[in-house]
Amino acid sequence: LSQDELKKIAAYKAVDFVESGMVLGLGTGSTAKHAVDRIGELLKQGKLKNIIGIPTSKMTHEQALSLGIPLSDLDTYPVVDLAIDGADEVDPYMNLVKGRGGSLLREKMIEGACKKFVVIVDESKLVKHLGGSGLAMPVEIVPFCWKFTAEKLKLLFGDAGCVAKLRTFKENGEPFVTDNRNYIIDLYFKKDIGDLKAASDAILRLTGVVEHGMFLDMATTVIVAGELGVTLKNK
Ligand code: DER
Numbered sequence: 348l349s350q351d352e353l354k355k356i357a358a359y360k361a362v363d364f365v366e367s368g369m370v371l372g373l374g375t376g377s378t379a380k381h382a383v384d385r386i387g388e389l390l391k392q393g394k395l396k397n398i399i400g401i402p403t404s405k406m407t408h409e410q411a412l413s414l415g416i417p418l419s420d421l422d423t424y425p426v427v428d429l430a431i432d433g434a435d436e437v438d439p440y441m442n443l444v445k446g447r448g449g450s451l452l453r454e455k456m457i458e459g460a461c462k463k464f465v466v467i468v469d470e471s472k473l474v475k476h477l478g479g480s481g482l483a484m485p486v487e488i489v490p491f492c493w494k495f496t497a498e499k500l501k502l503l504f505g506d507a508g509c510v511a512k513l514r515t516f517k518e519n520g521e522p523f524v525t526d527n528r529n530y531i532i533d534l535y536f537k538k539d540i541g542d543l544k545a546a547s548d549a550i551l552r553l554t555g556v557v558e559h560g561m562f563l564d565m566a567t568t569v570i571v572a573g574e575l576g577v578t579l580k581n582k
Pocket of ligand 1: 374375376377378379432433434435444445446447448449450451454
């Protein structure tokens with residue numbers, strides 16, 4: 348099975364949790380895309396009714412619109428019944444790294460407001476420790492004096508050895524700009540971050556930082572699709 352087929356299997360399994368009448372957080376990324384497509388399909392077939400979608404990005408907003416999913420926002424629905432979204436990394440305690448697609452702020456706001464947060468991944472996303480895979484740990488920052496903030500972030504993790512890079516477009520080197528008109532600094536760690544809560548607090552205390560991509564103690568269910576089948580883990 349290809350990685351995308353595994354993502355689709357996990358996504359469809361998560362949509363089994365969707366009931367008519369729910370207010371749904373609609374995730375962002377290639378895995379969540381399958382879940383949003385499936386919700387649109389079930390609505391069209393009349394198997395789901397009276398769904399309100401709260402999109403976690405402009406991209407998901409467009410996708411949901413094209414599928415005819417009724418949309419709203421957190422101002423109108425401050426409590427969300429269920430959110431379904433992908434992740435870049437999942438550790439054994441269901442802590443996540445998210446944001447390599449650049450949507451972490453709206454995802455964290457919406458997923459932080461939901462009663463159930465179902466994470467959908469293929470098995471390649473499973474890690475022993477967050478940040479240890481050498482892949483990016485995204486941090487959303489204000490554009491003002493971004494070099495200053497990037498340096499402060501780097502200095503936070505002196506001993507863990509961390510490189511802080513402004514996320515830019517490969518083709519022209521221009522800074523990536525989030526839906527909220529902010530920049531993203533990608534942190535690359537040379538070894539495990541260690542105490543995630545302490546790291547989270549330290550990052551958030553830096554003036555100029557908006558939010559980071561560690562989603563700690565937020566997922567209520569993780570659905571993993573692998574070569575040997577689909578597993579479901581609850582908090
Ligand atoms: O950017 C994000 O937070 C995405 O949800 C990401 O974490 C998962 O993206 P993928 O499903 O395309 O791997």
